[in-house]
């Protein structure tokens with residue numbers, strides 16, 4: 622048996638990368654037995670597979686296939702980015718990506734106006750799934766540095782890594798490129814912020830390649846979803862996550878939300894009530910911290926909106 626990484630998944634077929642060779646695999650039947658509460662395999666999964674006959678000069682999505690194979694075993698996942706989809710039989714765990722090392726949140730400081738509520742939502746998702754977030758603030762050529770800083774320095778204060786980039790001036794591109802090496806990075810963010818331009822700056826044509834798959838997936842039904850990890854020539858992979866911007870928080874309980882705001886996490890023990898919602902209780906340490914300026918009011922607004930299940934701003 623050989624060991625490899627699933628880099629592409631579509632309609633029950635998995636492209637597995639083992640060293641520099643690619644195999645088109647399907648799952649051994651016994652893996653599919655039993656009650657199905659979620660996807661069995663996904664991009665980012667490490668698997669053991671039995672190689673079958675050699676393929677003759679066959680390629681699939683630019684991957685030259687060395688042969689076919691049967692996946693025998695899926696290794697335990699370290700992390701997973703998933704969503705729970707309600708079905709008549711119960712909740713189904715749809716795996717967006719297995720074993721992501723970091724989540725790259727791409728936003729523009731201007732054009733379009735940053736949606737801080739969406740940034741905070743992604744950060745909560747990253748915290749929930751234990752995936753290191755990296756905030757990339759693109760188009761910094763459009764605003765004077767102090768104005769960019771005024772809007773985004775709060776994230777550095779909280780402890781997040783923030784990069785300022787511009788695909789027009791090249792600022793921050795090398796820094797971004799080097800943090801992707803040998804990692805699986807998931808890119809998220811609204812459209813128009815320059816995600817494709819950034820990917821192209823990292824590696825020629827990467828933006829288009831990622832976009833094509835995203836569009837195909839957005840149009841497809843769940844069963845035809847196509848997901849892919851894109852290899853970087855410097856080592857590592859990037860993946861896009863179409864549909865993630867609409868990812869609801871229904872797999873996060875309202876009571877656990879404060880644990881996903883690092884600047885609140887340490888203060889909740891000081892609230893007068895043990896199960897304080899930090900909305901209107903007396904003796905709330907979180908609201909006191911908002912008033913003293915220790916917690917940014919915008920972050921607290923995001924907390925409230927998520928807690929009350931309201932739309933992002």
Ligand code: GDP
Pocket residue numbers: 759760761762763786787788789790811812813814815816817818819
């Ligand atoms: P995507 O929808 O996030 O993939 O965004 P695109 O890469 O398609 O970029 C959207 C628009 O923003 C295009 O017109 C780009 O030329 C422009 N753009 C991308 N990056 C920058 C940047 O760093 N500065 C400026 N001023 N414009 C940018």
Ligand code: ZN
Pocket residue numbers: 892893897898899900902904905906907908
């Ligand atoms: Zn409280």
